[in-house]
């Protein structure tokens with residue numbers, strides 16, 4: 565599912581890796597005990613770009629999500645113009661790759677959302693700080709075909725591979741996502757689309773083929789097992805890696821300790837306030853499984 569919402573000019577634009585928590589009005593007014601849910605940003609259009617591309621008078625933030633419970637089900641039932649209670653932007657963001665590093669952007673399942681945002685930001689501007697999508701076609705293709713960035717996306721099977729192009733709507737960000745998806749190295753667990761194997765299998769395959777001796781900077785978001793494998797892969801190859809953790813959250817702002825993960829150096833780190841993006845060796849990913 566795709567969520568797009570207006571973004572106030574008074575707020576700093578979100579960065580790739582950051583998230584927001586939400587509570588649809590109909591849930592808010594019913595049980596009263598349902599916690600806010602976190603969702604990652606999957607894209608952002610500045611006011612200037614949104615006006616040019618779709619005639620909107622404000623900036624627009626985007627997210628993609630799966631229906632997993634009452635909150636996301638209620639969200640999916642919202643109509644254009646609905647009110648949704650949102651707290652944003654939360655958490656930290658992905659850092660820049662260094663000049664001599666190649667960005668390897670790995671996403672699994674619904675975890676591709678923040679990776680699309682990261683890839684679009686890097687491709688458009690070469691910088692994450694200016695995370696606007698101002699010119700959504702040429703530079704994307706140049707960056708992907710020029711191999712400045714490599715996207716590696718994994719899904720259970722072909723039915724889980726998203727199709728962003730809507731037959732009846734011409735929404736610019738969907739075209740951007742579709743372009744990124746078609747430039748990605750695609751893997752499915754059962755081989756029903758693209759490479760047969762997991763994201764890790766795909767990375768091992770690409771690594772064997774890579775004679776460039778470039779330093780890969782691994783960025784990842786996806787299921788826990790995939791993140792643990794990415795961390796181990798980065799460590800084996802001595803690559804820098806920044807991985808986004810998924811975790812249930814209560815407060816979302818660092819107050820309740822409800823989202824902690826075990827730190828490698830001992831103790832715990834809060835996903836919402838210390839993350840969600842962590843250096844690969846900051847977390848004991850295996851212990852999280």
Ligand code: FES
Nearest residue numbers: 814816820821836
């Ligand atoms: S959700 Fe409360 S500290 Fe992270």
